[in-house]
Amino acid sequence: MWMRVCVASLWMVSVTLPGCAADDPGESEGATASTSSGEQGSGSGDGDGEVGGSAACENPEPLTSPATGMPTGFVRCSDGFIHREEAVGIPSAETPANPSCGFDWDDCATDADCNGGSPGGLSRCVELFSCSSFCHCVGSCEVDDDCGPGHACVDAELTGDVPRCAPAGCRDSSQCGEGLCGISVMKNDDDAHPEIELACMTDSSACRMDNCTLSDVPDVPSWAVDEDIDCLAVDGQWTCVADLGSCG
Secondary structure, eight states: OOSSOEEOOOOOBOSOOOSOOOOOOTTOOOOOOOOBOSSOOOOOSSSSSOOOOOOOOOSOEEEEOTTTOOEEEEEEOTTSOEEESSOOOOOOOOOOOOTTOOSTTOSOSSGGGGTTTOTTSSEEEEEEEESEEEEEEEEOOSSGGGTOTTEEEEOHHHHSSSOEEEEBSOSSGGGGTTSEEEEEEEOOTTOOSOEEEEEEEOTTSSOOTTOOOGGGSTTOOTTOOGGGEEEEEETTEEEEEEOOOEEO
């Protein structure tokens, strides 16, 4: 039983964005928005305050799976932006036994509890550190087709626990023309089970990385600071967002 509830609040500018529209979001719980961060531009996302997208990726660094050491298909650019260069299958790996799981208030103790007694299924027993700590069964995946249309399978390197399905307006950068299939990760206070989305980043996108400031988002609380403002994908559009998640 949850003792406290986590709430994430988003403040966004309400104007129409150009960009890469997401496919049918399916079971996504993402917010519905037609949003932008203000003026369009060609900012490089280097924190200079110039809002604008960029399809560049300097000094790309392939990311590897923490479980297998193999490439995940995701690449990190020199400014920290991560895009999915190609779709790569994720080998199945059983979640290591966690001594913190298995109490009366937990949904599970092992992966087998989530798969009808078999550890071979796609569900995983994960300890979710979010305001309170409990173990739950969560859906996992190995390939994009495990997730259905409009979604992609994202490796544990980016989800923070196990491979998960995420809403995806693109499944790799080849679907973005001259742009990049970027990944957006919005974390809550405890950095647990983040909201993840893939969307096309182009030169005409509204923002990229840390080039958003408080002035790009209206009606934010007086206590918010520039570090609370992120460029995130919301329903296929990159926009400046005030990520003010809290537990209460």
